[in-house]
Amino acid sequence: MVVHSKFQSDTVLSYSGSIPYTCYEIGHTWEPGCVKTFFQTFCDAFKFSIRVYTVFYLATFVIKLRKKENRRIKKIKKLLRDILQSSIFLSANGAFFMGGFCMLRNLIGKFYGWHGLLAGFITGILSIQLERKSRRGMLALYLMNLAAETLFNMAVARNLIKPIPYGEVIIFSIASAGFMSLFRQRNGLPENLHSPLTLIVGPEESRDFYRNGGNFSQRWRLISCLPYLQKLLQRLKTVHRSHQSCPHNNSCTYYTLEGIFKQFLLGYGIQILLNALQSLRGKQKWSKVFNNISLASFLAGFIGLFRACNCSLRWLLDRDIPALHGALSGAVAGTTLYFYRSTSIALYFFFKLMEVLYFRGIREGYVPHLPSADQYLYASTLAIILHASCCEPHNIRPGYWKFLCGVSGWKFPVMFRKLFDVFGTKATTLYPNFVPDLDPRYVKTTAVMELLKVHGKWRDPTNF
Structure with a gap:
């Protein structure tokens, strides 16, 4: 009533x-x-x-x-x-x-x-x-x-x-294009953002990266202990040569697969930990702890597409254009949020990009500084x-x-x-x-x- x-x-x-x-x-x-x-x-x-x-x-x-x-x-x-x-x-x-x-x-x-x-x-x-x-x-x-x-x-x-279907994926792709373009430019991102991205994406695509021979093999020391994987890795390193403007030491195929494999393991490990915490709280069955690979697919797909697109553009244009290649590769890589759809992640990165561009505009005199903004x-x-x-x-x-x-x-x-x-x-x-x-x-x-x-x-x- x-x-x-x-x-x-x-x-x-x-x-x-x-x-x-x-x-x-x-x-x-x-x-x-x-x-x-x-x-x-x-x-x-x-x-x-x-x-x-x-x-x-x-x-x-x-x-x-x-x-x-x-x-x-x-x-x-x-x-x-x-x-x-x-x-x-x-x-x-x-x-x-x-x-x-x-x-x-x-x-x-x-x-x-x-x-x-x-x-x-x-x-x-x-x-x-x-x-x-x-x-x-x-x-x-x-x-x-x-x-x-x-x-x-x-x-x-x-x-x-x-609502726009897959709107969060579109927003994230736009943010990813901006971030990866800045990442590929010298001093494009502040250190507190550049360092975490370097850990995820790898230092090779960064303009602040200088070649240091021998570092790459150290990353795979644990896997190389297995004979059959060691042979496969050695073959991938020389399956075809990299472009002269590519920053990585080994072949483009090896460079791309390296990023996919590492980030898949990282994402899967994080997802298992999160699922275990949910199970401890009684919000999920223990039998489902190892079933979810959405985060692993997102991270692996993002790094794989980003590296593959950068290498492909270098081969296609016969030169490296960091800002342009970073933006295009970032936009394509951003579509992998489809595997781990999250409005929170998409909006956070979008507004973080706006913040970075705002402060960059202040430094270069394009926009005024607003005290206590x-x-x-x-x-x-x-x-x-x-x-x-x-x-x-x-x-x-x-x-x-x-x-x-x-x-x-x-x-x-x-x-x-x-x-x-x-x-x-x-x-x-x-x-x-x-x-x-x-x-x-x-x-x-x-x-x-x-x-x-x-x-x-x-x-x-x-x-x-």
Whole structure:
């Protein structure tokens, strides 16, 4: 049964429309007091955040322990300080949003469709100040990825656009073309991106690579212990000569197959590890741990196509044009995301490419430098995500929605989203039957009283 009233009708309100409910009735339904809600949210969110960042920082710290200078008390103190600072920052996102939610309601007297956007933007501006400057750009880029995906889902839900088949593969191919073109140019990518790509793609195609004879055979020392494989490898090395402009020492066939084989083993090993972790959590049967080769196929296919295309273009044009060959080969190699389709990966690389091009444009004087751009970008993208968390959480990536619930101290799921349905966003999609147990002494709106009575949640105020 649906209750229709002045504020709950078949008329869909726009974002400029308003609803008169109190922040207790629609937002912090577990606690009538706004100030108490703020501190409760922060404390509960901090418990979640400290667990998240302890695991995150410890994992990276263990890797750094290989160097002696990282085994000092000073480094351990910095580790603890970083965990605490990042945990406070993450907790502040949930607490400040609840605080801004209430503050705007008390100042304006109503809720508008844009309420969550403004509260989210204020939250972003304030909370990002608590995080280290070195992490702000990375966080802004990550949220841009999530916000773009959320906006896309919102547009699809409103029938404004239609999904393009294999759209994530197309986006990744575009990003791959840009990255691999820059990779093949001298000083085209910053060191923090160039080094990881070198480990995956190999140093040969990089303009910063200088030939060093004898290094290639060392990579295959383990495999060469097997006589029959050793003979095959030796034959592949000389099956045909490489082009004079090719940077690798052996034949193009050997060079291509080397990359395919290595990356397939790497991808398969990573996939087995991920599957084993899923099995330990009870989310997958142990019998399926070795069955998935999607990541291995993606990595092997990407490296194989990239190397094969570069070599083919050198033979075809009889010379090496690094920027052009890198772009064309990267675009072709990017199609292998078909084997490991992921919108998150595609959007991350696309926006990371935009970031690289932006800073390169600043260095070369093509675009102006915008001070604190990362802070405003973080606040803007957080506003979109937090707005969606109120009005249409079903359009947020499921894994990230679960994370957001933790950041809010598990308060987001208990918002009274039936009252948001008037905006036509299908706010109750994830929680269609949820009706909170509101204290009748603090319920001020007649429509809310009627709705509680219909769902059997209304209690006599005189009994309190």
